[in-house]
Amino acid sequence: MQSLVADAQWDPRSEYNVSDAERDSRKAMNASQVWRNPELRVTDRDRPTPDDDEVLVRVRYAGVCGSDVSMLETDEDGYVHYSAYLRLPNVIGHEFAGEVVETGDDAQLFDEGDLVTAEVTDYCGRCNMCRQGFMGHCENFEQLGFTIPGAFAEYVAVPEKLCWDVSSLRDAYGSDDEVLRAAATIEPSTITYHGLFARAEGILPGDYHVYHGAGPIGLTGMNVSRAAGAGDVIAFEPSDDRREVARELGFDHVYNPIDRDPVATILSLTDGEGADVHVETAGAVSQTYPVIEDALAEGANVVHISNAGSDPGIALRKYQGNGAQLYGSEGHTGHQVYPRVIRLMAAGQLDTRPIITSTFELSNADDAIRRAAERVDGKVLIEI
Ligand SMILES: [Zn+2]
Ligand SMILES: [Zn+2]
Known part of the structure; x- marks a missing residue:
């Protein structure tokens, strides 16, 4: 063969x-x-x-x-x-x-x-x-x-x-x-599903979700967030082509983080509250974490999914001051993540x-x- x-x-x-x-x-x-x-x-x-x-x-x-x-x-x-x-x-x-x-x-x-x-x-x-x-x-x-x-x-x-x-x-x-x-x-969708619902806790319908990176994992994740009832899904992605794919999927709040200040953008789209859910799917951690930390809603969940080659400095006081959590998430094994993603697809919620x-x-x-x-x-x- x-x-x-x-x-x-x-x-x-x-x-x-x-x-x-x-x-x-x-x-x-x-x-x-x-x-x-x-x-x-x-x-x-x-x-x-x-x-x-x-x-x-x-x-x-x-x-x-x-x-x-x-x-x-x-x-x-x-x-x-x-x-x-x-x-x-x-x-x-x-x-x-x-x-x-x-x-x-x-x-x-x-x-x-x-x-x-x-x-x-x-x-x-x-x-x-x-x-x-x-x-x-x-x-x-x-x-x-x-x-x-x-x-x-x-x-x-x-x-x-x-x-x-x-x-x-x-x-x-x-x-x-x-x-x-x-x-x-299905496999890439299960990666973010696992991060949002098997690792993080307390993500609610109506939460604001921000994807830092809209490559294959970010794009499938945005779909999962929408299917799960996100109040809004916002994404930052430098590739013009990938932002276009995100728009074709029906997402309007997709921006180039080089042209447009991500923190100001998140704050203006969330009435100054910041995002409840941040998903790091870029791997560009020295650029993304300073944004995440300046746009944390009270009690925010940060889900780290990408394979980063380096470590960002973490602004611990900002997590403490916002009651925010940082969850590491790797893979998709267990927790019945696969059958649930398949059910979302069968129900027409995820394509x-x-x-x-x-x-x-x-x-x-x-x-x-x-x-x-x-x-x-x-x-x-x-x-x-
Ligand atoms: Zn893969
Ligand atoms: Zn074993």
Whole structure:
């Protein structure tokens, strides 16, 4: 089967302490310290065979994520930007939807022909983190498209406990093809849903939400905030193209933070109260946090989602003085986040299809990653 494989050289930086577990498993916990001179190739591999607890999914659509791009982008020494978990070579891609075509001997949740999407992190269920309910931080995790083969391929084998049925979207989207196209964008929506409702507490209908960054995660998040009854959704994004996508999604309060003072803008749109919810989806933390901290409503929730390469200075007194909370949020595992996002889509409250702005064939999947690296698209999809 055809697949897109990323590879690089295992060459840990001299100042990085490689653990025995990393060396033995070749699973780097911080890829940017270990993997060097990355390359991509579209290549033939054997079709995977599902384990007993897995299903084999024929992939129909798969989205390119910022993390896929950052596995290819490097610093001046050739080390990849991606700073989380990565084992190479690997079939990358983790935002996908397709059809179950085979089930493992012990798999019980799905039948052949079911339309599914899947979570990314495979958790063990037995470690201390899992037993506390933090499966997203499982000590024995693997991640589809990062440490085990992912979805830029004709087929992917997936633990069935990570899969969710999306056939309930047929009424909303009509054809199975359109269901799967929409379902390939569920994963980015779950990232902000998890931050707003599994991590932060007390977000209310009518709250003012501000997105600092309207790339793929910010755009899907704005949709989630609207579906959840935000009083207004405001966004700051320097890319003209991305602001245009946001406007096409029906958001009017979308601004270029370089042209227009974000703090003054937020205060004027919120009657001087500031925003109840700030979501950091830009990663430009030295620019965004000073804005956030000067535009906190009383009791504001700040949700930190982006992968920032540096740390901002935090103005603690402003959090204290406003009774504000800062929540870190990573991933989307658990808390029934997936089925709830799917229900919002089935109910017609959430439609992420307008975010899809480019589509490539699998044979040109490497070009799809390069296109996403231009950072002008909402979402780049690969059609298989
Ligand atoms: Zn992603
Ligand atoms: Zn675990």
